[in-house]
Amino acid sequence: MFLVDAHLDLAMNALEWNRDLRCEVADIRAREAGLTDKPDRGRGTVSLPELRRARVGLVVATQIARYVAPGNPLPGWHSPEQAWAQTQGQLAWYREMEKAGEMVAITDLASLDAHLALWQDPPTDAPIGYVRSLEGADSLVSVDYLEQAVRDGLRALGPAHYGPGRYAPGTHTSGPLEPDGPALLAAMERLGVILDVTHLSDDSLWQALDLFGGAIWASHHNARTLVPDQRQLPDAQIAALVERGAVIGASCDAWMIVPGWVRGSSTPQSTGCTFDRLADHVVHICTLAGSTRHVCIGSDLDGAFGTEQTPSDLDTIADLHRLCDALAARGFTDDDLEGFRWRNVVDFLRAHWADRQWPA
Numbered sequence: 001m002f003l004v005d006a007h008l009d010l011a012m013n014a015l016e017w018n019r020d021l022r023c024e025v026a027d028i029r030a031r032e033a034g035l036t037d038k039p040d041r042g043r044g045t046v047s048l049p050e051l052r053r054a055r056v057g058l059v060v061a062t063q064i065a066r067y068v069a070p071g072n073p074l075p076g077w078h079s080p081e082q083a084w085a086q087t088q089g090q091l092a093w094y095r096e097m098e099k100a101g102e103m104v105a106i107t108d109l110a111s112l113d114a115h116l117a118l119w120q121d122p123p124t125d126a127p128i129g130y131v132r133s134l135e136g137a138d139s140l141v142s143v144d145y146l147e148q149a150v151r152d153g154l155r156a157l158g159p160a161h162y163g164p165g166r167y168a169p170g171t172h173t174s175g176p177l178e179p180d181g182p183a184l185l186a187a188m189e190r191l192g193v194i195l196d197v198t199h200l201s202d203d204s205l206w207q208a209l210d211l212f213g214g215a216i217w218a219s220h221h222n223a224r225t226l227v228p229d230q231r232q233l234p235d236a237q238i239a240a241l242v243e244r245g246a247v248i249g250a251s252c253d254a255w256m257i258v259p260g261w262v263r264g265s266s267t268p269q270s271t272g273c274t275f276d277r278l279a280d281h282v283v284h285i286c287t288l289a290g291s292t293r294h295v296c297i298g299s300d301l302d303g304a305f306g307t308e309q310t311p312s313d314l315d316t317i318a319d320l321h322r323l324c325d326a327l328a329a330r331g332f333t334d335d336d337l338e339g340f341r342w343r344n345v346v347d348f349l350r351a352h353w354a355d356r357q358w359p360a
């Protein structure tokens with residue numbers, strides 16, 4: 001049962017959480033006993049062996065580093081140059097995992113097809129394939145930096161993250177693209193970089209759909225109708241994304257799954273947050289789309305939260321199969337499930353990458 005996960009922050013976990021992701025989840029948790037510097041210490045759910053166990057053989061893995069202007073209370077770097085350097089450290093970690101045979105970069109049709117062939121009958125130590133994405137564009141010191149990033153294998157980009165961004169306002173903000181935003185989108189389109197609309201403000205998302213002619217996905221995004229919050233996709237945005245051929249990744253962050261989550265006091269148990277509730281979001285999107293071809297997994301399971309903030313029937317990422325079971329119970333056919341598990345993302349990449357020449 002091959003799976004694709006369209007959103008994990010592996011390098012951030014390696015470098016900022018100091019997690020050696022080659023270890024078992026239990027060992028990573030044990031090593032964090034007593035630590036309180038991050039909200040999810042001792043409760044992580046993702047490691048490379050666990051991805052293999054889950055048969056998540058292909059992921060979209062991020063680089064991420066925010067710039068914060070004076071007065072911005074979010075964690076972040078005080079200059080774009082520092083943020084760029086942070087992402088280059090993350091790139092170096094991915095390269096080390098490639099050298100160690102733990103991961104393999106998927107950057108074009110040939111590497112995608114070879115990797116899928118390997119995972120037909122994978123050896124127990126099969127590398128995890130990864131398509132690299134940049135979450136938040138603050139670290140691109142100028143738009144010119146994008147071409148270097150693409151040469152280095154970057155294939156997707158979400159211009160914004162939480163809060164204000166240098167190119168686009170992000171989650172829980174409002175307003176249109178920043179002055180350099182349109183030029184960034186034009187460079188992305190020219191270079192064949194997938195636009196990830198997750199985390200864009202509402203105005204900038206609509207503006208990006210107008211300006212950008214390339215491939216679009218929403219890597220980790222649930223439905224606003226079911227859980228009201230600007231972080232979520234309203235029905236009109238879902239419809240517009242479907243029209244553009246997007247895939248939308250179901251995210252496992254509890255507050256995005258069940259309404260009324262109160263940070264610090266709600267628990268998955270107290271809110272009834274289970275994979276079945278996440279299936280509600282997937283079914284909602286499919287109903288709007290009139291098809292199961294636009295949904296996928298974008299778990300975000302290592303996005304600065306652990307089991308304190310995931311469905312109660314999840315211990316590690318290997319439990320994602322329960323989400324597929326929940327969808328099967330809702331009437332997903334085997335073919336629908338295959339699309340959800342991996343094929344919708346792979347078809348999207350195949351369509352977008354066909355005949356694409358990347359800058360060498």
Ligand SMILES: [Zn+2]
Pocket residue numbers: 135198199220300303
């Ligand atoms: Zn995110």
